[in-house]
Amino acid sequence: MTRFVCVQCGTQFAETSAQPPACPICEDERQYVRWSGQEWTTCEELRARHRNVFTEEGGPIGIGIDPDFAIGQRALAIPSGDGVILWDCVPLVTGEAVERIRSMGGLKAIAISHPHFYSAHAEWSEAFGGVPVYLHEDDRLWVMNPHRAIRFWSGEALEIASGFTLIRTGGHFEGSTVLHHAAGADGRGDLFVGDSLSVLQDRRHVSFMRSYPNAIPLNRPAVERIGAAVAPYPFERIFGTSAQRHISQDGKAAVARSIERYLTAIRD
Numbered sequence: 001m002t003r004f005v006c007v008q009c010g011t012q013f014a015e016t017s018a019q020p021p022a023c024p025i026c027e028d029e030r031q032y033v034r035w036s037g038q039e040w041t042t043c044e045e046l047r048a049r050h051r052n053v054f055t056e057e058g059g060p061i062g063i064g065i066d067p068d069f070a071i072g073q074r075a076l077a078i079p080s081g082d083g084v085i086l087w088d089c090v091p092l093v094t095g096e097a098v099e100r101i102r103s104m105g106g107l108k109a110i111a112i113s114h115p116h117f118y119s120a121h122a123e124w125s126e127a128f129g130g131v132p133v134y135l136h137e138d139d140r141l142w143v144m145n146p147h148r149a150i151r152f153w154s155g156e157a158l159e160i161a162s163g164f165t166l167i168r169t170g171g172h173f174e175g176s177t178v179l180h181h182a183a184g185a186d187g188r189g190d191l192f193v194g195d196s197l198s199v200l201q202d203r204r205h206v207s208f209m210r211s212y213p214n215a216i217p218l219n220r221p222a223v224e225r226i227g228a229a230v231a232p233y234p235f236e237r238i239f240g241t242s243a244q245r246h247i248s249q250d251g252k253a254a255v256a257r258s259i260e261r262y263l264t265a266i267r268d
């Protein structure tokens with residue numbers, strides 16, 4: 001039995017004897033099937049050809065994969081004072097990554113923004129003795145490997161560790177989530193986002209799309225709902241989904257001007 005991994009999106013599937021017939025994540029309108037056709041690999045094959053790479057991100061440590069794999073997912077190991085919170089996930093976990101996180105006090109929990117980052121959450125949890133993996137209940141149908149470590153949560157917010165709060169924004173996916181860290185940025189607050197607010201190349205704005213690769217925008221109510229979801233929380237920095245792709249100051253104002261710009265662009 002094998003846990004196959006989709007080469008295009010990096011999602012690991014539950015154990016099967018044969019390759020899955022298709023990847024629902026890639027066949028969804030938000031993604032795309034590999035131009036050369038559906039392909040599969042395994043975590044063992046990945047470990048033979050790739051390694052985890054680490055980047056210093058101003059407190060949190062970024063964890064990526066080299067050479068690049070899938071959609072270039074990057075996770076963030078965030079020190080909590082009582083072990084690490086892993087925000088988002090990547091399709092590969094190596095002994096080097098395990099050692100790195102152990103040196104930071106060990107892994108306490110994994111929380112993932114949305115299905116494009118579910119990747120190898122089961123491998124990551126198992127590598128640390130089965131730590132909980134927090135996924136929003138509303139995206140349950142996109143879980144391809146329903147592992148025992150998953151804690152489905154529902155509603156609009158959940159504190160998973162002291163000062164670490166998951167906030168459901170919806171938008172990109174119904175259960176799309178961001179993570180707020182109240183003590184981040186010397187108490188001014190950090191916001192860790194996925195694709196419901198996506199940090200843009202200018203690192204001064206975010207955007208809001210149902211699909212980034214297929215350019216499907218969100219409508220006004222969805223964007224206003226995202227703004228309302230994060231409004232009660234103070235934050236200085238916003239951490240995007242790849243290395244150094246952050247808004248480093250006045251994140252709150254960046255979100256406000258991004259919403260205004262976006263709504264102006266889609267106005268009748």
Ligand SMILES: [Zn+2]
Pocket residue numbers: 006007008009010011023024025026027
């Ligand atoms: Zn896929």
Ligand SMILES: [Zn+2]
Pocket residue numbers: 114116172195
């Ligand atoms: Zn996404």
